[in-house]
Amino acid sequence: RKEVEQDPGPFNVPEGATVAFNCTYSNSASQSFFWYRQDCRKEPKLLMSVYSSGNEDGRFTAQLNRASQYISLLIRDSKLSDSATYLCVVNNPYNQGGKLIFGQGTELSVKP
């Protein structure tokens, strides 16, 4: 089982739609969780950190479920500019150097 797993998609949605991505992680001791966004042929950039109580940033909502070991990202009122790959990132506290583990990414395509 991979440490961090995501549905690769692609998710093809119309503008204005609500779309949700899930990401599961295997290490129950993980403490830090993030969603990164990566545009085609560009570097990943932090979209938002994921906090235990859940957090919202405009149209984006992130949730953490420790019991089931998954995090989610909800995008409301999708825009064309939301088209990108969304990477789930989780820390593994037992790895020396505290490395962050990346999921394979979920591709989102928002169509007019």
Add this chain to the structure above:
Amino acid sequence: IAGITQAPTSQILAAGRRMTLRCTQDMRHNAMYWYRQDLGLGLRLIHYSNTAGTTGKGEVPDGYSVSRANTDDFPLTLASAVPSQTSVYFCASSEGLGLAGAGANVLTFGAGSRLTVL
């Protein structure tokens, strides 16, 4: 603008040649990382450095070496390139080591170096 600079942006290299990818950050971050990204495999950690003077192996270190002589620079060297090292390489840095505190874990990436080994 503060951030990470990688060079070269892209390179075509003959197999067997030595190649060094350069990475410089101006944020005074303690930790630096090298990842490679391949289609279907996502980002995989090659080497990391917790602080100047120390380095460690990541998930896929074979065929690569790094050094961290100072805080700002973290070059990645391919001693004898092979076609399987064709990839996009990203350098990244973070304030901390990913052990505590979400803020310390946040990675800032360079724009990437696209390497093709023939």
